[in-house]
Amino acid sequence: MSPTSSPEANREFAELGLAPELLTALDSLGYEEPTPIQREAIPHLLEGRDLLGLAATGTGKTAAFTLPILQMLRPGGSVPQALILVPTRELAVQVARAVHRYGKALGVNVLPIYGGQSFSQQLKVLKRGVDVVVATPGRALDHIRRGTLALGSLQALVLDEADEMLDMGFADDLEAILAEVPDERQTLLFSATLAPRIGGIARRHLKDPVEVRIAVDADGDV
Ligand code: AMP
Numbered sequence: 120m121s122p123t124s125s126p127e128a129n130r131e132f133a134e135l136g137l138a139p140e141l142l143t144a145l146d147s148l149g150y151e152e153p154t155p156i157q158r159e160a161i162p163h164l165l166e167g168r169d170l171l172g173l174a175a176t177g178t179g180k181t182a183a184f185t186l187p188i189l190q191m192l193r194p195g196g197s198v199p200q201a202l203i204l205v206p207t208r209e210l211a212v213q214v215a216r217a218v219h220r221y222g223k224a225l226g227v228n229v230l231p232i233y234g235g236q237s238f239s240q241q242l243k244v245l246k247r248g249v250d251v252v253v254a255t256p257g258r259a260l261d262h263i264r265r266g267t268l269a270l271g272s273l274q275a276l277v278l279d280e281a282d283e284m285l286d287m288g289f290a291d292d293l294e295a296i297l298a299e300v301p302d303e304r305q306t307l308l309f310s311a312t313l314a315p316r317i318g319g320i321a322r323r324h325l326k327d328p329v330e331v332r333i334a335v336d337a338d339g340d341v
Contacts, residue, residue, distance in 0.1 A: 124270035127306045127333065128138060128171070129142050129146055129162075131147070131152050131153055132145055132150070132152075132153055135153060135157070135158065135161040135162055135164045135165075136161065136162055136175055136206040137161065137165075137186055137187075137190060138190050138225075139223050140224040141186055141189065141190060141221060141224075143226070144221050144222075144223065144224055144238035145182075145186075145221075145226055148220065150182075151284055153179075154178055154179030154182075154183070155178070155333055156172065156174050156178045156179055156180050156183045156331060156333045157179050157182055157183045157186075159331045159333075160172060160180075160183040160184070160187075160270075160329070160331050161183060161187055163331075164183075164184065164188070164305070164307070165187045165190065167191075167305055168236060168305070168327075168328070168329050169305060169306045169307065169325040169326050169327065169328040169329070169331075170184075170187075170306075170307045170308070170325075170328050170331060171308050171310075171325060171329070171330045171331070172308065172309040172310070172327075172330075172331045172332075172333075173309075173310060173311070173312070173313055173320050173330075173331070173332040173333065174306065174311070174331070174332070174333040175311040175333075176280075176311075178275055178333050180279075180309055180333075181213075181214055181217045181279075182217065182221065184203075184277050184279070184307050184309070185203075185217055185218050185221055185222075187196050187223055188201050188251070188275045188277070189218070189221055189222045189251075189304075190206055190223055190252070191274065191275070192222075192225070192227060192274075193228060194222070194225050194226045194227045194228065194250050195248070195250070196248060196250055196272065197248040197254045197275060198248070198272045199249055199250060199251060199269070199270070199272070199273060200250055200251070200269065200272055200273060200274045200275065201250065201251045201252070201273065201274065201275040201276070201277070202251075202252050202254065202259070202270065202273055202275075202276050202277070202296075202300070203218075203251065203252070203253045203254070203256060203276075203277040203279060204255070204256050204259060204276070204277065204278050204279065204284065204293070204296065205253060205254070205255060205279045205284075206255065206279075206280050206283040206284045206287050206289070206326050207233075207283075207287075207288075208231075208234065208235060208236070208255060210280065211231040211232070211233045211253045211254060211255055211280070212231050212233075213232075214253045214279065215229050215230065215231035215251075215253040218251050218253065222251070222277050227250045227251060228248065228249045228250050228251070229249060229250065229251040229252070230245065230249040230251075230252050230253070231242050231252075231254070232245075232253070232254040232255075232258050232259065232262065232268075233254065233255045233258050234254060234255060234257055234258045234261075234333060236258075237330075238261075239259075241262070241267075241310045241324075242267055245246075245262070245267055252267075252268065255289075256279070256284060256289040256292035256293055256296060257289065257292055259292075259296055260292050260295055261297055263295075263296065270299050270300050271301065272301075273300050273301055273304055274305060275302055275304060275305045275306075275307070276297075276300055276305070276306050276307070277306075277307045277308075277309070278293065278306075278307070278308045278309065278320070279309050280309060280310065280311070281293075281308050281309060281310040281317055281320065282310040282311055282312050282314055282317055283311075285314070285317070290316070292321070294331065297324055304313065306324055306326070306328075306330075308320065308321055308324075308325060321329045
């Protein structure tokens with residue numbers, strides 16, 4: 120990754136349909152060209168399609184789902200419009216950082232919420248108003264049950280590393296959260312494997328999804 124990128128790079132990202140504010144962010148991060156999953160997923164996501172993505176970490180999947188969601192938000196609202204569920208607090212912090220970096224110029228507010236962190240601190244920020252919440256399922260459900268995380272205006276739901284979330288025992292929490300989100304929403308599910316339980320969630324909760332599979336070689340390179 121070089122600190123500057125060529126107009127060529129901007130053109131390739133622009134051809135995917137991304138807004139100028141996002142192109143500027145990608146330019147300043149030195150992204151030279153879209154990764155395969157970004158190339159395949161972004162145009163469909165900008166059309167509002169649901170997506171089942173079979174892709175591991177390191178493929179650029181975070182930008183693939185974050186960029187189109189950011190483009191469709193109306194920043195500055197009082198309740199979240201997008202909820203990204205991840206298996207661990209580390210990933211919550213990492214994805215929230217990415218959302219912040221890509222969405223800064225659009226004025227997007229993002230909050231990571233996870234167990235072990237002060238509840239009242241999370242509450243204070245939620246009350247101020249956030250556009251995107253990145254959460255572990257357990258803590259997200261705590262907030263939903265306490266009435267402190269309103270999902271009525273949610274337009275996009277992402278299940279990131281869904282196989283990991285299931286392996287960590289979050290299946291019931293995920294179903295409980297899915298029961299609380301509006302029917303009219305865009306749903307994205309990412310998993311490194313298509314285990315039967317992942318297929319089950321996809322069948323029940325995704326509407327006519329686009330399927331994107333990204334092969335990773337033995338070195339973990341795309
Ligand atoms: P992810 O697979 O989402 O965890 O992303 C892996 C790493 O790739 C992160 O450090 C991203 O900042 C970086 N990245 C994502 N997309 C691109 C791109 N198009 N060009 C260069 N780096 C990228």
